[in-house]
Amino acid sequence: MGDHPKKYVELSSSHTDPARVKREREKARELRKTRWWLDQVNRGVCHYCQKKFPASELTMDHIVPIARGGTSTKGNIVCACRSCNRDKKLEMPVDSLFEQLERERREREGKDDV
Numbered sequence: 116m117g118d119h120p121k122k123y124v125e126l127s128s129s130h131t132d133p134a135r136v137k138r139e140r141e142k143a144r145e146l147r148k149t150r151w152w153l154d155q156v157n158r159g160v161c162h163y164c165q166k167k168f169p170a171s172e173l174t175m176d177h178i179v180p181i182a183r184g185g186t187s188t189k190g191n192i193v194c195a196c197r198s199c200n201r202d203k204k205l206e207m208p209v210d211s212l213f214e215q216l217e218r219e220r221r222e223r224e225g226k227d228d229v
Contacts, residue, residue: 131182142187143175155194162193163203174200179207 146152156170162178176195179185182205195203 136181139181139185139187143177143192146187146189146192147175151189152192158194160194161196161199163195163199166196168196172196176200176203180205183207 152175156173159167159170159173161168161173162176173194174197176193176199177185177187178191178193181187185191
């Protein structure tokens with residue numbers, strides 16, 4: 116397992132309801148047809164790594180994944196390169212913040228023991 120323990124995300128049945136997921140995916144498909152999305156893709160920048168990519172290499176990503184209650188709205192959708200989108204999986208920005216806080220807490224506890 117190494118330094119990276121497996122992460123488990125508990126999913127709510129209300130978020131993973133197949134009808135809800137289908138509706139949100141349909142909304143995302145509709146957003147892909149808008150001028151707003153075309154402008155996002157034409158900027159060519161991945162939201163996560165901030166690197167430039169050709170439009171063909173960018174994907175639509177839900178910041179809060181649909182399976183975790185996210186919606187297909189402009190405020191929850193960003194351009195992501197394939198690599199960042201694949202690595203993100205079901206994570207949300209708050210997850211990395213909590214991990215950072217936990218690391219800092221452990222470091223402080225370790226220093227207190229010395």
